Amino acid sequence: MMKNLVIGQSGGPTAVINASLYGAVKAFRESGADGHVLGMINGIEGFLADHVMDLSTDLSDEELELLKLTPAAYLGSCRYKLPADLDSEVYPAIFDNFREMNIGYFLYVGGNDSMDTVDKLSRYAEKIGSDVKFIGIPKTIDNDLVLTDHTPGFGSAAKYVASTVREIVLDASVYQQRSVTIVEIMGRHAGWLTAASRLARKYEGDNPCLIYLPETPFSLEQFYNDLDAAFKKSPNLVVCVSEGIADEGGTFVCEYSDAAKLDSFGHKMLTGCGEVLESFVRDKFGVKVRSIELNVNQRCSGMMVSETDIEEAAMAGAAGVKAVLAGETKKMIAFKRDSDMPYKMHCTPEDVSLICNQEKKFPKEWINAAGNDITDDFSAYALPLIQGEPKRVMENGVPKYLYRK
Amino acid sequence: MMKNLVIGQSGGPTAVINASLYGAVKAFRESGADGHVLGMINGIEGFLADHVMDLSTDLSDEELELLKLTPAAYLGSCRYKLPADLDSEVYPAIFDNFREMNIGYFLYVGGNDSMDTVDKLSRYAEKIGSDVKFIGIPKTIDNDLVLTDHTPGFGSAAKYVASTVREIVLDASVYQQRSVTIVEIMGRHAGWLTAASRLARKYEGDNPCLIYLPETPFSLEQFYNDLDAAFKKSPNLVVCVSEGIADEGGTFVCEYSDAAKLDSFGHKMLTGCGEVLESFVRDKFGVKVRSIELNVNQRCSGMMVSETDIEEAAMAGAAGVKAVLAGETKKMIAFKRDSDMPYKMHCTPEDVSLICNQEKKFPKEWINAAGNDITDDFSAYALPLIQGEPKRVMENGVPKYLYRK
Numbered sequence: 064m065m066k067n068l069v070i071g072q073s074g075g076p077t078a079v080i081n082a083s084l085y086g087a088v089k090a091f092r093e094s095g096a097d098g099h100v101l102g103m104i105n106g107i108e109g110f111l112a113d114h115v116m117d118l119s120t121d122l123s124d125e126e127l128e129l130l131k132l133t134p135a136a137y138l139g140s141c142r143y144k145l146p147a148d149l150d151s152e153v154y155p156a157i158f159d160n161f162r163e164m165n166i167g168y169f170l171y172v173g174g175n176d177s178m179d180t181v182d183k184l185s186r187y188a189e190k191i192g193s194d195v196k197f198i199g200i201p202k203t204i205d206n207d208l209v210l211t212d213h214t215p216g217f218g219s220a221a222k223y224v225a226s227t228v229r230e231i232v233l234d235a236s237v238y239q240q241r242s243v244t245i246v247e248i249m250g251r252h253a254g255w256l257t258a259a260s261r262l263a264r265k266y267e268g269d270n271p272c273l274i275y276l277p278e279t280p281f282s283l284e285q286f287y288n289d290l291d292a293a294f295k296k297s298p299n300l301v302v303c304v305s306e307g308i309a310d311e312g313g314t315f316v317c318e319y320s321d322a323a324k325l326d327s328f329g330h331k332m333l334t335g336c337g338e339v340l341e342s343f344v345r346d347k348f349g350v351k352v353r354s355i356e357l358n359v360n361q362r363c364s365g366m367m368v369s370e371t372d373i374e375e376a377a378m379a380g381a382a383g384v385k386a387v388l389a390g391e392t393k394k395m396i397a398f399k400r401d402s403d404m405p406y407k408m409h410c411t412p413e414d415v416s417l418i419c420n421q422e423k424k425f426p427k428e429w430i431n432a433a434g435n436d437i438t439d440d441f442s443a444y445a446l447p448l449i450q451g452e453p454k455r456v457m458e459n460g461v462p463k464y465l466y467r468k
Numbered sequence: 469m470m471k472n473l474v475i476g477q478s479g480g481p482t483a484v485i486n487a488s489l490y491g492a493v494k495a496f497r498e499s500g501a502d503g504h505v506l507g508m509i510n511g512i513e514g515f516l517a518d519h520v521m522d523l524s525t526d527l528s529d530e531e532l533e534l535l536k537l538t539p540a541a542y543l544g545s546c547r548y549k550l551p552a553d554l555d556s557e558v559y560p561a562i563f564d565n566f567r568e569m570n571i572g573y574f575l576y577v578g579g580n581d582s583m584d585t586v587d588k589l590s591r592y593a594e595k596i597g598s599d600v601k602f603i604g605i606p607k608t609i610d611n612d613l614v615l616t617d618h619t620p621g622f623g624s625a626a627k628y629v630a631s632t633v634r635e636i637v638l639d640a641s642v643y644q645q646r647s648v649t650i651v652e653i654m655g656r657h658a659g660w661l662t663a664a665s666r667l668a669r670k671y672e673g674d675n676p677c678l679i680y681l682p683e684t685p686f687s688l689e690q691f692y693n694d695l696d697a698a699f700k701k702s703p704n705l706v707v708c709v710s711e712g713i714a715d716e717g718g719t720f721v722c723e724y725s726d727a728a729k730l731d732s733f734g735h736k737m738l739t740g741c742g743e744v745l746e747s748f749v750r751d752k753f754g755v756k757v758r759s760i761e762l763n764v765n766q767r768c769s770g771m772m773v774s775e776t777d778i779e780e781a782a783m784a785g786a787a788g789v790k791a792v793l794a795g796e797t798k799k800m801i802a803f804k805r806d807s808d809m810p811y812k813m814h815c816t817p818e819d820v821s822l823i824c825n826q827e828k829k830f831p832k833e834w835i836n837a838a839g840n841d842i843t844d845d846f847s848a849y850a851l852p853l854i855q856g857e858p859k860r861v862m863e864n865g866v867p868k869y870l871y872r873k
Contacts, residue, residue, distance in 0.1 A: 356763075452862065
């Protein structure tokens with residue numbers, strides 16, 4: 064009997080979440096299955112409000128190709144956590160929609176929280192004896208999902224970070240006067256993306272000279288000593304830090320200024336750790352100092368996407384369709400690495416209940432003993448993920464992307 | 469008699485200042501002149517300390533091609549202002565160096581302040597009867613030099629801003645919940661670069677929905693009303709502001725928080741106007757709000773350079789060589805636009821004394837009556853400048869750039 068597939072995007076945007084959507088739509092079309100692919104507008108939250116579009120009919124082949132290279136989340140996203148209690152009335156509402164829309168297959172592209180959604184819906188289906196199948200497609204620039212070698216979105220974000228930091232290093236080195244440039248990179252709990260700044264370093268002694276991740280306790284005293292030592296070798300220092308660096312006691316560095324810093328309206332200002340460290344350096348060294356927050360473009364830029372990442376994200380979408388049509392459920396498509404050089408990997412479904420709500424930290428053994436640099440082992444791991452550049456589609460001098468009006 | 473040419477880079481880095489260097493080195497080689505091209509390391513400041521390199525012998529053809537696509541300032545830069553008093557002892561020191569290094573021609577790539585250097589050195593040469601010739605090559609992302617249609621560096625920065633804002637617009641639109649995203653763009657006194665965010669808008673009603681330049685007095689009250697009106701049309705608003713927006717009384721918006729905002733070390737924090745407006749919006753609207761400072765990458769990124777800009781920067785370097793060899797002095801190479809469609813321009817030397825220390829503001833007639841948007845006339849002006857993408861040279865997944873170790 065003909066069944067439709069519904070797919071949604073959830074959590075923060077990445078450069079390749081739409082490539083997974085592309086891969087899924089394309090694979091479903093090519094599978095010969097005679098249902099439609101429906102897209103949830105704004106994830107499960109929108110789906111609850113019957114907000115869907117028909118991706119089988121509403122996207123031309125040309126638009127589908129453009130979708131593959133479009134960053135952010137074409138369908139819109141949500142941050143909606145399903146209730147832990149499977150007796151909640153939300154579940155029957157969702158499954159009523161499945162019946163009404165004749166849904167047999169459910170794909171959800173996202174990170175930790177989205178995998179939690181896949182897990183809960185699978186368990187509810189089990190509970191009520193529904194035969195709807197649920198598969199998660201991984202997506203996060205944080206690269207913090209367990210049971211997968213890496214996640215789609217990380218490679219492009221890592222390539223953007225490495226390339227951007229390389230350019231910041233050039234920019235920071237033009238004057239003779241001593242200076243410190245602090246680059247704050249996304250990563251609240253895991254340092255994967257900040258570690259990618261290591262790939263910007265071209266020779267021994269080159270910038271970035273210091274890299275700090277949340278996995279090592281941060282101390283202002285060590286930071287002072289590290290900078291002092293680095294100034295003996297070079298006048299212009301570039302330092303990369305994760306937004307989530309914290310001290311031995313677990314206090315985030317970005318919280319250091321909370322007490323002192325009020326805005327003109329009397330409220331606490333939200334400060335990044337980069338700004339806190341900027342003030343510290345200005346105070347202690349009296350040199351020119353600047354902090355740069357890479358901000359949302361590190362996750363959503365199409366300017367420096369990795370072709371490897373794009374292709375793998377599409378592959379994950381296609382693998383999700385294949386798995387769900389084969390009757391698999393309660394799984395996430397994981398990546399297994401077969402070799403570094405030449406780089407080879409394949410997709411395999413893993414139990415989503417073992418993945419959701421878990422966090423894969425950056426390995427301690429890839430951080431140097433002093434806790435201020437990344438080892439070459441990480442480079443060997445990360446380099447294959449940032450290779451290749453797809454041909455960009457331009458319109459009037461800016462990248463052409465697909466959007467819902 | 470054989471004479472050498474010396475060339476320096478000065479002021480803030482851009483994506484194409486090295487393309488001008490490339491154009492000059494190449495043109496001098498091809499001119500048949502038998503001198504060498506010397507590069508000042510760190511501009512006139514380094515030159516005073518005899519710090520030069522021989523660009524004729526030290527750069528291979530391959531390196532020269534790579535130089536053309538390398539952002540920032542290969543020779544290093546300075547922010548050194550020559551004394552107004554031509555009787556200062558600095559001048560004989562510089563001209564002694566000219567004699568010792570057998571310099572007959574002097575090119576300086578930079579903005580306002582650098583043109584001041586060209587002007588002063590030309591006047592000193594006149595005064596002492598030296599036959600060294602001085603020509604300025606324009607360079608600034610601010611596009612604020614007079615007597616030239618536009619400046620090398622602006623096109624690439626504008627393309628980066630338009631492309632980046634386009635991606636921020638996609639990123640900011642993924643959730644249903646109301647939100648404001650404030651993008652702070654470089655431009656202390658002139659709004660040219662912020663205006664380029666207009667090129668990110670794809671249809672009537674699309675983001676960025678509001679654009680504020682320093683050329684129009686900014687008022688928080690109007691800002692509130694503008695946002696309030698915009699929320700009636702769309703839940704997700706992207707607003708672009710110049711770092712230098714100021715109110716009717718001339719106070720910079722970024723100064724509003726000065727009194728209240730101290731860091732944990734008891735010092736005043738440097739805040740951008742984006743952060744001030746972020747607090748204001750949070751206070752008044754209670755919606756999700758984020759401010760993004762595009763920071764140094766808008767001036768120094770090679771990821772989204774304009775091929776038109778690269779070629780014109782090289783052309784300006786070559787035109788400088790041609791002019792100086794022909795005996796011109798006290799001039800800056802200016803761009804004259806012959807037509808918009810098809811876009812045509814040519815180089816011509818203009819009196820540098822009429823250019824230095826002047827500032828070309830964004831035209832009032834290209835700002836709408838409400839002072840919160842840019843007209844189509846600007847798009848017609850700016851679009852030709854952001855066209856084309858050179859083929860990027862990559863190495864290990866990141867852009868390959870030339871650097872002095």
